[in-house]
Amino acid sequence: MSGPHENSAFAALRGQLQDAAATFADGPGALEGILLGMVDDVDRAAREPLEIFPVCHHSPASALAMARRLREKQPKVVYLELCEDMAPLLTELRNCRLPVALQAFAGDVDGFPAQWAPLSVVAPITEASAEYQAIAYALDTPDVELVLVDRSSDHVFQWDRRDELTQETETEASASEKPAEAALHGEAVGVEIGDLRPRFAELEEHLLRHGKVRHWSEWWHQYVEVPLGTSDHDTYRQVMFLIGSLFRRLAPGDGDRVRVDEDRERYMWTRMREHLAATGTDPADCLYVCGAFHAASRVEEFGVDGSAGTFTISPRTGTTWQYGLIPSSHAAIEAQFGLASGSVSIASTEWTKSLKRTRVQPYRLAGQAGTKPSRAKKTPGRKTAAGVVLTPAPDPAGADRLTGFLQRPPVLDRLDEAELLGWSVDIVRAARRNGYLASTADAIAVFETSILLAGMRDRAKPTPYDFQDAAVTCIEKDRVPGRRDVRRLVEIMMGGDRIGQVGYESLPPLARDVYDRLAPLELKLQQRGVQRALLDLAARPELQACSDVLWMLRRLMPHGAARPIMGERRLGERSVQESWDLALGTHQRALIELGYEGVSLEQVLEQRLRREAYGPQATTATVLAAVEDATLYLGSRRLADELGTHALKVLAAERTVDGAPEVLRRVRALLAYYRTNEPVLPAWIEAFTKTGYAHYCTLLPTAFRDEDATVGQVAAMLGFLFSMESLALSLGCDRTQLELAVAQSHPEDPAKTALLWAAQVQLGTLSRTELRDRCAELLDNPLVVPTYPRYLSGFVHALEPVPGLADVVVEAVSNAFARLPDPVLLPWLPRLITTLRSGAADLAPRLIREAGRIFPARLAALDAWIPPWRAPQTDPFAARRAPQPDTPQGATLLRARPATCDAVADLLGCTEGWSRPGTPAPPPSGVGLLSAHPAACDAVAGLLGCDGEWTATGPVPSAATTLATLTTRHPATAQALDSLLTGH
Incomplete structure (x- = not known):
């Protein structure tokens, strides 16, 4: 090797890796490039003047190293990988009980597709996390500035494709129970510091198989958390740099994801250089906290001396973001970020144990709920007897600690029998409380099995994951007697699913x-x-x-x-x-x-009602539901009238009858409410009645023929037309339109045919006798009998528009049970029951009440009971229809009503008295009427124009005068009397 690597602190490690690559790969190649590239990434990050602190999310080792480093370095500026627009929320963490999540929320979007709304981004914070240590240090230490440098919430959605925003990784643990708290984050997109996990599936599988572990969280705990828990600062940094570089170089070449990662790194380094230039802060006094994956960056903008001005940050969209804190939980964090169930709870327990073991004083926000404020140390070191503070001598910058860490054999922790025994006793106690038949023998078995599993996995000390497997094996036999399985009980015992809370002030x-x-x-x-x-x-x-x-x-x-x-x-x-x-x-x-949607419940409810009513998928039923809710919850007549007017437009634009039942139910309720609580009906409901009457009359013939329109929907249309008919006619609608619509309907479905017959009965075009005859014809036709249940379904649905047909429906059902033989009746009886249950369950009570009224109440009376439709019926008009003997109609009237004939004769001037054979002559006709009904005589006299009073012996008007008056004022009556008396 030559060039800049010769004087590097990692020259020796680079040579060893090059020799190893040549040995295992039979010569230089891709393996050498990967191994040497990893060393280059570590060297580059370690030599950066602005100290980079790599972390892993919710890692106790990272949090412990962060707390230790902050007390040693005391940086003046802390750059944190977190959405920069969430900075105002950090001070509100004092009023909360961790874990909580920072949230950015946008209900209305501007610049994004409407179907993405609402947008939500969350960043969970736990006490056992490096980011919380940095936040607590910066907020509670004077003259320390905390700067968030990651992309804004708006850029999260700008850069990422929407289908990739959902969590792609699944929960590693195959637990059958999903806690309700796992949904505390909802559909929000998670942003975390240090998403350190292999993106190369084969690499993760290889690590899990050779590490003899079940999932990634267990591998990280065994091979990273435990070794780094007691390491020094330089060793921690270099190991984390190495892991980040390994995962980055072996990540698949996904263009979009790689682009987003690199853009985030360019964004953060651009923001840090802008802040350094604006404040003049020395990079040596700063600390950059980021995920280990981003610490091993290879972008040109990396470092304070990187290329400046080559990356342009795009402007934010017009979307208005709102910010706040929401409760979080361990289960919610695990579910959102694809961690093993219970891993965050176990990490929290390890954090507490590490603090006791190392005696590192963590940072906590003053006033933090559930915690005690920490006492900040101004300078690290210890005091001598003379009171002089001795600061530990720093190691040479960039010294190679990685080689020694990689060559060091694994540390075998001795077995802590007291801790393991306590776990075994506690899990048995928890299992017995949850219904398991556990005993002391099970506690011993769990203890021994934990040691056995740890030995099989090359561990001297059982981890919580070993203990969890042993507990499941020894206690959970064949079933789970309670709500929780043993795996969940171990998670609760190890720390439980802590759930945060946002304080009132926040x-x-x-x-x-x-x-x-x-x-x-x-x-x-x-x-x-x-x-x-x-x-x-x-x-x-x-x-x-x-x-x-x-x-x-x-x-x-x-x-x-x-x-x-x-x-x-x-x-x-x-x-x-x-x-x-x-x-x-x-x-x-x-x-x-x-x-986030408003400042009061009333405002939010009104906005939601408007959104539901004016939405693109709004139907007439949904708008009427909004009207009802506005009246019920807000008592707002203004909003109800506005939404009701909008319902008219929606109804006029509908071309289907899918929502007819719901429309009928809600209109009836609103109409009944306004009639009893308002002096006059609102104008919109009158207009809705007129529009609905014409609208459903127009759609009625089509609905009867449409196969997609159910019988319940058509019945609801008829129910609207018949129940609103009186109001519609009073508002100017024409009943002829309904009669024509029914006449033009020609259904083919049996249920709709029965419904049409019921409508014709209501309109008077079909008598009830004819309807009974048609039902009898259906039962007489063997080809129709199999479909008779569908006719009955139509009749039952007809009780909605024509409730007066209940007795006819009971008769139709009873005739079927009485006339059909069992081989015919029994096959379609189940179909009848299922048809009525699925399509007319709400109408069946009406049918049952009518049957209870018709049928006898006691079993003893059933044998002698005769159905009303079989009992002989007396015709009230039989006497009128009976033929009469050929006698003058006047004689019939005389025999039936002699007093009336006397009165009429008296009025017409007939002085001869009427008499029956064998009876004495009656007194003058007028005298009888006058003495019996003087008030009636006065009324008739006034009608005929007689001004004088009637007396028993007084004169009466002449026949000509009386007849002329009667003919002039009441020609029809005069003609009827003339026909009656003359027989013409």
């Missing part, structure tokens, strides 16, 4: 407003878990405001955040008592993200 205004408005409930709503709230609105009317908030939360937040146990809210109905199960602390992330 919440957005909307979330704080919700907690303030629910304060009268006197509950600790920020705690996790379910809490019961009891609201007696009659005794405490002030709780009505809390009830309004809870109903809006139920509408806006995920299921379970606010769940009503007792009480309901419907149009025109309010409960006097309510009971709620509240879990706002568990769903704190959803509540925080509501704060």
Whole structure:
């Protein structure tokens, strides 16, 4: 070797690797280039004037090395690989309990495709992470500046393709139980410091197989975490540089991903040079914290002396980003970044043990929930007896520590029997609490099996992963008796799934407003878990405001955040008592993200209702649902009228009847509400009724023929037309349009045919007798009997538009059971039941009630019971239709109503009295009527124009005068009387 490498501190290592490449690869080649390139990457990064500190995400070794280095170096500027636009959020970490995640959220996008919305980027922070140590040091140390240098959240979506933003790596552990906390980050894109994992699948498989481990997290713990936990600073840096270079050089040549990685490195070095130039800070007083993968960078912009001005940072889009903190958890971090289940919890436990073992004092933010503030040390070193501070002499810059680390045999930790015995006892105790039949013998078996597995894997000390495998083998026999398996119990025992919490001061205004408005409930709503709230609105009317908030939360937040146990809210109905199960602390992330959409629940709800109503996929039913919600939760007549008017436009543009049932249900509810709570109907619902009547009349013939239109949808159309008919006709609609639509309908489906018959009965074009005859013809036709259940389905659906046909439907079903033999009835009986259950489940109660009214209530009366449709029917008009003898109609009238004949004769001036054979002559006709009904005589006199009063002996008008008056005022009556009395 010659050139710049001759004087390098890694010259000896480079020579050894070159000889090894020539030996194993039979001569120089690709292997030599990879090995020597790795040494070059380490040398380049180690010699950089601006100290680079490589880290791995959520690594206790990285966090421990970071805390140690910060106390030694005391840098004045810390450059951190984190989205630069998240810097204002870092001070809010004091009010939170870790782990939490920094979040950038955008609901409305400008410059990105609309289908990407909403956009969300999260960066989780745990205490056992190097980034938290750097943040705590910079924020709590005076005159220290923290600068975030990574791309902004906007550039995350600018540079990456949307289909690659989802996590491609799957969770390594094949656990059957997925904790609910794994979804705390939702669909957000994760940004982490130090994504250190092989991108070459064959390399990872090779490492796992030869390392005798199951997944990558276990390999990293065994071969990196443990050796680096006690190493010095230079050794740590060079080893991390080497691992980053190895993974980078063996990564597949994916153009897009490589481009994004290199652009991120150019971005960060550009930002750091800009800051150094603007502040004049000495690079020796700075520390650059980044992932080991990016520390071994080969871009031209690398280093403070790299090429300047060659990379241009693109401007951000017009998207407005909002920022906040959301709760996170170990399970959420593992699920989002493809780590093994329980690995972050185990890392947290190792962090605590390492602090006790090394006595390194970590940095913690002052006021951090659940922690104690750290005492910063101004200068490293120790004091002599004279009080002089002795600072350890630094090693030569760039000294080769890598060679000694690679040649050092693995350190075999002695078995900590007390720790392993404690684990064994604890897991048996936890297993028994969860339903396992574990005993002391199982604890002994777990202890011995852990040692055996560690020995088979060339380890002197069992790792938590060895212990987990041993516990599963010895305790979990054939089934899981409880909710958790043994693997999950070990994870909980090792530290559990810690879940963070965002403090009240760091919440957005909307979330704080919700907690303030629910304060009268006197509950600790920020705690996790379910809490019961009891609201007696009659005794405490002030709780009505809390009830309004809870109903809006139920509408806006995920299921379970606010769940009503007792009480309901419907149009025109309010409960006097309510009971709620509240879990706002568990769903704190959803509540925080509501704060990104507005400053109050009412504003967010109104925005969502508008978005749903005016969206491209909005239907008439969804718009009416928005109208109902605006009335229920907001009480806004203005918004309801606006959305109702928009529903008219949506209805007029629809060409299908898919949403007819939902439209019918919601319009009926809104109409009933307005009729009982408003003095007049809103203009929009009157216009909707007119438009809907004409619209469904137009679509009715097509819907009857359309195979895609179900019988329930057609029945809903008819239900709208018949139930809204009176209102529509009063508003100017023409009933002829409906009659023509029904006449033009010619369905082929049996169910729709039965529905059409029911509509004709309602319109009066088909009598109920004719309908019964048609049903009887169906049962008489052997070819139609197999499809008779479909006719019955149509009849049942007809109860929606024509509820008066319930008795006919009961009769049709009863006739089928009575007339059809068992070989015919039994095959289609299951089909009848499934048809009614799937298509008319909500209408079946009407049919059952009608059957209960018709059939006898007691079994003893069933034998003598005769169905109403078989009982002899008396015709009320039989007497009228019966033939009469050939007698003058006047004589019939005389025999039936003699008093009436006397009155009519008196009015017409007939002085001869009517008499029956064998009876004495009656008194003057007028006298009888006058004495019996004087008020009637006065009314008739007024009708005929007689001004004088009627008297028993007084004169009456002449026949000519009376007849003329009657003919003039009531010609039809005069003609009828003349026909009746003359027989013409």
